[in-house]
Amino acid sequence: MRLVASDMDGTIVGHNGQISDRTVRAFEACLAAGVEVVFVTGRPPRWLDPLRQLGFTGTVICSNGALTYDLGEEKVLSADLLDAESILKAQEIIRGLYPAATFAAETMDDFLIEPGFAPTGSIELLGGLEPRPLNETLNGNGAIKFLAREVDITADEFLHGVAPAVEHLVATTHSAPNMPLLEMSLPGINKAATLAKYAAGLGIEQEDVIAFGDMPNDVQMLGWAGHGYAMSSGHPEALAAANLRAPAFDDDGVAQVLEERLTSLKSA
The missing domain is CATH 3.30.1240.10 (Hypothetical Protein, Haloacid Dehalogenase-like Hydrolase; Chain: A; domain 2)
Incomplete structure (x- = not known):
């Protein structure tokens, strides 16, 4: 596990726009362990307040892969525009x-x-x-x-x-x-395509990427990642695309998976 890529809404962000404390701690533990974290969302940069409230200053892949954004610098890194x-x-x-x-x-x-x-x-x-x-x-x-x-x-x-x-x-x-x-x-642009470029830029292989998602816009990403986790509470298409399943959103499924994997890393 070298890179964790997570969708936001329905995966780590609830209807109240909040991320649970347990999930926040799990991401912080990943970063402390030297694991890269990137959020991959359909949201545009102006709707990233749940991440801003966390103090996250890393990269966010926005608008289903059409735009890559540096949240710390609040600037666009790359964009693929539909004409x-x-x-x-x-x-x-x-x-x-x-x-x-x-x-x-x-x-x-x-x-x-x-x-x-x-x-x-x-x-x-x-x-x-x-x-x-x-x-x-x-x-x-x-x-x-x-x-x-x-x-x-x-x-x-x-x-x-x-x-x-x-x-x-x-x-x-x-x-x-x-x-x-x-x-x-733009045709050819999706979460997986942009995540693949991002991982390659970090020198991280596909099999070392863990991805979490719950909806049809996550399908390509879940299929591409070496370890694609669909939320048990997710859409049937996401569940069919993923090779692994995380517990439901309401059960802090992402946090549960990350906690288990971090424990395995420490004991390896």
Whole structure:
């Protein structure tokens, strides 16, 4: 075990936005033992407060692999942008399949939302953003993540209906278990691809990487890592992709696995 890569939401972060004390201690113990730690999330840099509150100053792979961020320096290290033309073409295809779909885009500098994307009453929570069509707000610029939202459909149904239709333009996944919200990025970009580059840069082999995740956007990462742990409380696709299983999130599953592995390292 030389590198621990962990998803955030549903894996170590709960609905209250907090990370348990036991899990915090487990990550601190990894760092003290000389084990590298990287967080790999669908969140953009502006939504990393749970890690900031921990005092974590390392690297975070954000937006499902589209962006690598130095949390200590609060700066972007690398980014793979989805071009505006592909976004608008994918949007047109999705609208043809799901006319009620609404859209948003996360750029390097802004969060752009179209009318209807944000639930009623939540605009203020998003900083008072002005909803406008993406063909007006993108201004030809790329995005680190393109999002589509629907209603009266499950997230899995939405994903399986959209992904094949737009696969020539974008890579599509989802990370919200109870919300039909799709996340799209540049084809070939996912958590696994960026994690592999990060590990290689540290001189760490695939078999020395332990990864934790719980949702479809973790599937490639769990399959790539030498030791991929799906949370027992996770999505069926994540459970199928992983070669190992961690106890449920509510049982501090990540902490349990790390504690056991650290004990094994000390006794080796």
